[in-house]
Amino acid sequence: MAKDSLYKYVLALGDDALILGQRLSQWAYRAPFLEEDIALSNISLDMFGRANLLLEYAATLKGNGITADDLAFKRNERQFTNRILFERPNGNFADTMVRQFFLDAFYKLFLQKLTGSKDEQLSAIAQKSIKETAYHFRHSSKWVIRLGVGTAESHTKVQSAIDNLWMFTNELFEMNEIDNEMLQQKIGVDCSSLKQEWIKIIDEVLAEATLKRPENIHMTTGGREGIHTEHLGHLLSDMQYLQRAYPDAKW
Amino acid sequence: MSEKKIPAWEVFIQPKTGASFQHAGNVHATDKEMALQNARELYTRRQEGTCIWVVKTENIVSSSPEDQASFFDPADDKVYRYPAFFKVSKKAKGL
Numbered sequence: 360m361a362k363d364s365l366y367k368y369v370l371a372l373g374d375d376a377l378i379l380g381q382r383l384s385q386w387a388y389r390a391p392f393l394e395e396d397i398a399l400s401n402i403s404l405d406m407f408g409r410a411n412l413l414l415e416y417a418a419t420l421k422g423n424g425i426t427a428d429d430l431a432f433k434r435n436e437r438q439f440t441n442r443i444l445f446e447r448p449n450g451n452f453a454d455t456m457v458r459q460f461f462l463d464a465f466y467k468l469f470l471q472k473l474t475g476s477k478d479e480q481l482s483a484i485a486q487k488s489i490k491e492t493a494y495h496f497r498h499s500s501k502w503v504i505r506l507g508v509g510t511a512e513s514h515t516k517v518q519s520a521i522d523n524l525w526m527f528t529n530e531l532f533e534m535n536e537i538d539n540e541m542l543q544q545k546i547g548v549d550c551s552s553l554k555q556e557w558i559k560i561i562d563e564v565l566a567e568a569t570l571k572r573p574e575n576i577h578m579t580t581g582g583r584e585g586i587h588t589e590h591l592g593h594l595l596s597d598m599q600y601l602q603r604a605y606p607d608a609k610w
Numbered sequence: 611m612s613e614k615k616i617p618a619w620e621v622f623i624q625p626k627t628g629a630s631f632q633h634a635g636n637v638h639a640t641d642k643e644m645a646l647q648n649a650r651e652l653y654t655r656r657q658e659g660t661c662i663w664v665v666k667t668e669n670i671v672s673s674s675p676e677d678q679a680s681f682f683d684p685a686d687d688k689v690y691r692y693p694a695f696f697k698v699s700k701k702a703k704g705l
Contacts, residue, residue, distance in 0.1 A: 392616060394637050394648035401651055494650075501643050 361544070366420040367440070368541045369481065370430065371583060373413030374441035377431055378591070379462065380406030381598050385449055398498060402459070405491045412484045432602035436592045442582040444527040446591045450520065453513065456502040457520040463496035464560045465531045465553070472548040481546065500564045507568025514569070521565070522573050529578035532557070618667040619645040621652070623659035631663055639664075 383403035390396035414427035421430075444462060449455045470492055473485035506517040532554040534542070541547025558572075565572055581587070601608060616638040622631035634653040639645035645664040654662065673681055 392638055394639065394651060398647065398651045401655065498647055501647070505641070505644070 361540075362420060364537050364540045365478070365546065366417055367537050368547055369413055369420060370417040371440040371537075373410050373417055373430070374439050375445045376406045376413060377410035378439070378441040378594065379445045380404070380410055381594055382446065382449060383455075383459075386455065391452055399455075402495055402498070405488075405495070409484070409488050409491075412487070416480050416484070428602070432599045436587055436595055437585040439587065439591065439595070440583050440585055441587075441591075442527075442530045443579065443588055444524065444530065444582075446582070446587060446594060447524060447527060448590050451516055453506050453517040454520040454524070456499050456506065457517060457524055459495065459499040460503045460564070461524060461528055461531075461561070463492055463499050464557055464564075466492040467496055467560070468553045468556055469548055469550065472553070476547070477545040503564055503570070504568040507565070507570045517568070518570050521570060522576075525573040525576050526579050530580045530582060533580060533583070535583055616640055619649070619664045620667050620670060621645075621649040622663040622665070623649075623653055624661040624663075625659055627660050631661075634658075636667060637664070 380403050383399050383406060386396065386399040387403070388396060390399050410431070411427060414430045418425045418427045418430055444458060447454075447458055466488070470485045470489040474482055474489065476482040476485065503517060506513040508514070532550045534549070534551050538547055538550065542549050562572060617640070618636050619639050620636050621634045623634045624631045634649075637645060637648040637652055639648050642664070645666075646662060649662050649664050653659070
């Protein structure tokens with residue numbers, strides 16, 4: 360059913376943004392210095408804003424009085440369809456910046472295509488998000504360069520962050536049944552076509568940062584099918600605690 | 611990264627095109643780009659400006675409190691330096 364596919368497509372995009380927003384919020388009052396703390400919190404809020412728009416839309420598509428809050432707080436791990444890279448733990452500052460850099464570069468390309476979606480809601484959400492992402496990319500890519508050419512220690516840490524996260528990057532360009540159906544209807548984006556351009560962006564920044572792109576690494580996947588790493592459950596238990604302990608609590 | 615080692619920068623915001631830049635505050639940053647980004651995060655999140663200047667605090671030369679008398683007090687008894695004796699035309703706008 361077309362409407363159900365659109366719901367799942369929008370929900371998956373909403374899950375990506377929600378989980379990344381929650382991850383970034385975990386830096387609040389823990390970042391290396393005050394200004395960076397505020398920067399990460401602001402980016403986190405941008406992601407929550409994006410998640411809110413997408414989950415609100417998903418909720419209207421679903422109907423039956425379902426709300427965006429229900430979708431965020433009352434689904435379990437296996438029902439979340441965010442891609443795995445979005446849920447990876449913050450690790451050290453370099454780990455977070457590399458994750459963000461990979462995702463910002465992806466979002467830049469993805470949102471640009473999504474603005475051309477036949478679905479007016481998705482197109483509008485993409486247009487709103489694309490400016491934020493341009494800024495996020497500037498922030499994360501400059502940090503990757505700064506860490507790469509910084510000290511021997513920062514170089515080692517950012518290189519190992521790249522090596523450790525690389526295995527989750529291929530999932531960004533995978534297309535499942537729903538993606539293909541949405542693409543056919545000119546609603547969705549052909550993610551597989553974005554990979555070459557993405558690699559080009561990554562290579563340019565890594566070259567300036569004197570860092571290496573890993574090769575021949577086994578790629579992992581499964582997020583879109585609800586198969587996650589062990590870290591998502593912990594994130595959800597924290598994020599959903601209040602609604603689980605006090606259902607429908609309002610304040 | 612210890613905060614003590616990160617240089618301070620002064621931030622100036624231009625509220626709208628053509629207006630003078632105004633001092634907004636300061637930020638910590640290790641380089642120009644970071645200073646601009648941090649200034650943007652701290653001072654322009656609510657559309658306060660159209661342009662940002664950042665300048666390393668150490669590059670700003672300031673008069674010192676001891677200079678106050680010699681720098682500023684002589685103006686006290688020179689009323690003719692004020693334009694208060696001119697009548698402002700009603701047609702002149704934006705003064």
